[in-house]
Amino acid sequence: MSDLQLKSQRFRREREADWRRLETLVTKAETRSAGALSDTEILAMPVLYRSTLSALSVARATSLDQALIGYLESLAARAYFFVYGARSTPQEQLTAFFSRDWPGGVRAMWRETLIAFAITALGAVVAWWLIGSDADWFYAFVDPQLASGRDPTAAAATLREGLYHTEGSDGLSFFATMLFTHNSQVALGAFALGFALGVPTIVLLLMNGAMLGAMLHVFFSKGVGFEFGGWLLIHGVTELFAIILAGAAGLRIGWAVAFPGDRSRLEAISETGRAAGAAMMGVVIMLMLAGLLEGFGRQLITSDVARYAIAAGTAVLWAAYFYAPRPARPAR
């Protein structure tokens, strides 16, 4: 009997147990998690993977059993992704993100950040100037629902009252959550739209700046500019910075799409995308903090000086975190 067996059959019989074992391990890691594997199993995995890989190359060269080759290919690929996949713990990833990836991503796009800032400022200046010449322009820049009465026709007293309106602590957390989810969605959109050569991102930044300029004009022309500054900046430093960073990330992507430089377009896009993506994750965190400051901080703190102090504090913190020089770390 056994002399009738083909070499490829004997080969399969010899090695099959290893493959089955690897299959069980990979399935276990995939359906549950890498943590479900015991230490011996973790150690066995690369050994089994390499033996399966060598079996695959032997089978390709010597066996004509199509099903066997298909099985080994799929098993080797699944094991490959596990063996060479993400091997760091969530903790390590978090540390790397906060200490390196986030500030690094932000620092890398300082040029775009300046451009995004300039675009926002341009929007604000143009809106200010237009409303100065004709107050009706206000309604072109600010959604009436959002303004909720804070428009050029409002009396100074009403405006001032709105800035210190405290409705108690009821409804604050809902308000904060709403602000956070809305702003994050806008920021994520500004980033994603950057792919369309950056044009929609520029439009979004201009609109954001114009809205800011329109509101500033209303309050300053009524003589409550200083109070409005405190009301806006307590969360606005964080929020406006986050939106400018999101715009900058979008612009960077758009720039890589349009002008990849001496890299191939595909390489340029994916390289920029990863760095900008890290910065964007940070933007979402910033907006969450801004939502908290806006929802709670602004409603509970009504002193102008305290508001300005918090605003200045956040500005210094972000600047130090992103741009302060730090010791060079050895190359990984």
Place this chain on the structure above:
Amino acid sequence: MTAIDMTAEARKRQRSLITPEGIDLRLEIASVGQRLGALLIDLLIIVGVIIGFTIAAFVSAGMLGFRTMEMVGVIWLLGLFLLRNGYFLGFEMTARAATPGKRIMGLRVASRDGGRLRFEAIFTRNVMRELELFLPLTLMLAAPATGGIGGWMYLLGLIWCGVFVFLPLFNADKLRAGDLVAGTWVLRTPKQKLLRDMADDGALHQPDFAFTPAQLDAYGVKELQVLEQVLRSGDRPTVRAVADRIAAKIGYERGPARDIDFLHAYYHAVRGRLESRLLMGRRRKDKFDVA
């Protein structure tokens, strides 16, 4: 013949990934249809969860009274935000690197350079869905009421969105905008079971049949693999037709032997012959390949 057409199609979608050990894994790119299927499954799950979640929010708000309304509202808002932005993110971060929809379709996300799939890459590829999925959906839901300029603007907007939505149709690797930016691609890695070796049955019947070398040289690897599939399917009429064809071609008198036994024995014998030549470095592609 469909089997052979399919392998030609599969070869077109095959990409080589050389492992550090120097072996080509020959990965298969997922087709647009498979990815659309996976996306639809995921969207169905998301919409289902949103509906269930909203009902649960209303019920709990009603039961717990007005005072907890705010808490329920916060949880509801955050839940929706997490679902929209975190569903794909969370599932693709697992060892399987696939959402439930992708799992069902046998797909997974992988880094295009063969390295590890980083969290930023997963984040970036899913943020891009804003542009490719949610923006067009919003646009379609907000159809303009009036014609004129509004209508034209709307049409332009749709075309502009369409460029990004249909991007995967226009490149060989089926990359969508998110894949481009994140440096990822979506591969088909179905779980395959180790099927029986068809030569095992042949070894049992081999002694009952005797083939001359000329009879064994009638076919090449391609025909052998078609025969393997016929044997695996075990479909009676096909087995009979194939047995008749082969017997006629090689001029073999089967006598009273069963069709399936004859095919098993012939498969075993041909494979043995082709494999021994394979060892000598000679791969006979098909029956027309004569050396």
